[in-house]
Amino acid sequence: MSALPTALQIVAQQFPEGTTAAEAQDIAAATNAAFAYGLAAIGPAIGIGYLVGQSVQAMARQPEAAGQVQTTMFLGIAFTEALALIGFVVFILLKFV
Amino acid sequence: MSGLSSLMGQLSILAAESDSPVPFPDIADIVIWPAAFGEGQWYEFNKIGLISIISFVVPALLFFLAGRNAKLVPSGFQNLMETGVDFVEKQIIEPAIGRDGMRYLPMLISMMFFIWVGNLFEILPTANMPSNARMANPLILALVALVMFVGVGLKHHGLGYIKEVLFPPGVPKLLYILVTPIELLSTFLIRPFSLAVRLFANLLAGHILLVTFAVLTIATFSLTPLIAVSALTFPLLIAFFLFEFMVAFLQAFIFALLTAVYIGSSLHPAH
Amino acid sequence: MLALLSVLAAEVAEESTINPVVPDNLGELFWGALSFFGLWIVMRYVCLPPLMKVREQRAQQVLADQEAAAAAEVAAEQVRRDYDATIAEARAEAGTIVEQARAEAEAARGEQVRAVEAELAAQRQQSMAELEAARIAALAELRGDVADLAVSAASKVVQSDVDQAAARAAVDEYVNTSGTGR
Numbered sequence: 001m002s003a004l005p006t007a008l009q010i011v012a013q014q015f016p017e018g019t020t021a022a023e024a025q026d027i028a029a030a031t032n033a034a035f036a037y038g039l040a041a042i043g044p045a046i047g048i049g050y051l052v053g054q055s056v057q058a059m060a061r062q063p064e065a066a067g068q069v070q071t072t073m074f075l076g077i078a079f080t081e082a083l084a085l086i087g088f089v090v091f092i093l094l095k096f097v
Numbered sequence: 098m099s100g101l102s103s104l105m106g107q108l109s110i111l112a113a114e115s116d117s118p119v120p121f122p123d124i125a126d127i128v129i130w131p132a133a134f135g136e137g138q139w140y141e142f143n144k145i146g147l148i149s150i151i152s153f154v155v156p157a158l159l160f161f162l163a164g165r166n167a168k169l170v171p172s173g174f175q176n177l178m179e180t181g182v183d184f185v186e187k188q189i190i191e192p193a194i195g196r197d198g199m200r201y202l203p204m205l206i207s208m209m210f211f212i213w214v215g216n217l218f219e220i221l222p223t224a225n226m227p228s229n230a231r232m233a234n235p236l237i238l239a240l241v242a243l244v245m246f247v248g249v250g251l252k253h254h255g256l257g258y259i260k261e262v263l264f265p266p267g268v269p270k271l272l273y274i275l276v277t278p279i280e281l282l283s284t285f286l287i288r289p290f291s292l293a294v295r296l297f298a299n300l301l302a303g304h305i306l307l308v309t310f311a312v313l314t315i316a317t318f319s320l321t322p323l324i325a326v327s328a329l330t331f332p333l334l335i336a337f338f339l340f341e342f343m344v345a346f347l348q349a350f351i352f353a354l355l356t357a358v359y360i361g362s363s364l365h366p367a368h
Numbered sequence: 369m370l371a372l373l374s375v376l377a378a379e380v381a382e383e384s385t386i387n388p389v390v391p392d393n394l395g396e397l398f399w400g401a402l403s404f405f406g407l408w409i410v411m412r413y414v415c416l417p418p419l420m421k422v423r424e425q426r427a428q429q430v431l432a433d434q435e436a437a438a439a440a441e442v443a444a445e446q447v448r449r450d451y452d453a454t455i456a457e458a459r460a461e462a463g464t465i466v467e468q469a470r471a472e473a474e475a476a477r478g479e480q481v482r483a484v485e486a487e488l489a490a491q492r493q494q495s496m497a498e499l500e501a502a503r504i505a506a507l508a509e510l511r512g513d514v515a516d517l518a519v520s521a522a523s524k525v526v527q528s529d530v531d532q533a534a535a536r537a538a539v540d541e542y543v544n545t546s547g548t549g550r
């Protein structure tokens with residue numbers, strides 16, 4: 001069930017004739033990057049969904065505290081989102097460097 | 098897995114042939130800009146520099162015009178700019194620092210407007226490049242935030258601030274072996290790093306997203322059989338423009354808010 | 369999405385040496401730092417002070433207005449209290465006046481009633497006396513008449529003069545004894 005090596009192996013096995021080693025490496029890196037970002041987005045996606053849901057619940061229960069809840073919600077989103085964004089940076093690094 | 102492997106095979110063949118009518122531009126073409134003058138020098142001036150200058154001039158000019166003949170009962174334009182000051186005061190300083198945080202209003206308001214105007218160039222037609230999608234501006238701003246919150250802590254608590262950060266009270270003595278390196282990393286390295294990366298990666302992702310959908314729209318328009326897909330990609334492009342309009346403000350707000358939170362935690366380390 | 373993947377994959381074939389993450393362009397750093405610190409300084413010393421001064425003035429004015437409103441409220445409260453006190457005073461005064469008038473009226477009425485009652489009693493006494501006198505007079509007259517009648521009747525009966533005095537005494541005695549029978 002290890003997705004990354006599997007994908008790498010598939011890509012490595014399916015190169016057309018005449019692919020150079022550098023090209024093979026690039027294609028492998030690109031595939032890797034896509035998987036890396038996809039995996040990195042799972043956790044923050046769940047986290048942000050849960051966070052916003054709870055915030056909406058809090059705001060519905062206490063509409064007078066909505067401003068404070070909203071500020072805290074944005075803070076939480078910023079911290080959670082940072083993980084996905086680091087995944088994106090990893091994607092960029094893998095893909096383009 | 099065989100379906101995936103055959104798809105990958107087709108993709109690699111496509112990549113090798115590369116006969117797409119509108120190829121996806123190289124990353125260098127969408128974020129790196131040629132220099133107007135001083136290429137390779139320390140004063141090299143390109144599109145990012147121009148956008149930085151504009152995001153300095155525009156907020157400064159707006160606030161200058163609003164404050165030039167400020168009246169007690171504000172007119173429309175002065176009212177608008179005071180709403181910005183009010184926003185920073187009520188939404189950023191009050192919840193994050195408290196009433197004694199009004200000293201940091203000039204820094205926070207310049208940070209927010211500098212980032213916001215720089216971000217708005219992402220969706221401004223003909224410019225289409227946020228200055229914060231390059232690492233330079235976020236790095237400078239994050240370093241300013243780092244210097245500010247460490248400076249505020251040192252100024253108000255002396256060396257006790259460092260002790261407070263590295264050896265938080267209420268932790269068993271033995272755990273300091275574990276806690277101190279984590280705190281050292283998270284406070285002085287990860288905080289500015291995540292500030293800079295959050296802003297930079299959000300804007301770069303938005304920029305690449307818009308480029309992707311623009312390229313997709315053009316490519317599908319030039320291929321007649323795929324007109325059904327372009328009927329989907331073009332509205333999505335518009336929708337992402339509106340989404341990026343929101344992101345532009347949100348990232349500016351979050352950057353200023355987080356800086357204020359860090360300053361507040363240096364000012365009142367108890368909470 | 370297939371098209372996107374294909375164009376992304378197509379891009380891989382080219383060799384790219386740049387790193388979009390690292391800030392390797394000194395010019396961008398320089399102009400960015402210049403712009404941000406310029407904006408900070410301009411905001412700090414030129415743009416914000418007049419706005420903040422106006423806001424401060426406005427806040428002070430609002431505070432002053434609020435204080436004035438509070439003072440006016442206190443004054444109004446004082447006036448209302450004074451008015452209430454006056455009203456209470458007047459009401460008490462009116463109460464005493466009414467009470468006094470009522471007492472006076474009561475006294476006057478009692479006096480009159482007493483006078484009338486005394487007069488009535490006197491009148492009653494007088495009329496009782498008159499009545500008694502009339503009764504006595506009537507009794508005396510009746511006694512005389514009865515005696516005369518009896519004497520004359522007796523004279524008629526005996527065809528002679530009856531001793532006037534003796535007869536009268538007898539009649540008197542009779543009348544007196546029968547009179548007592550009432």
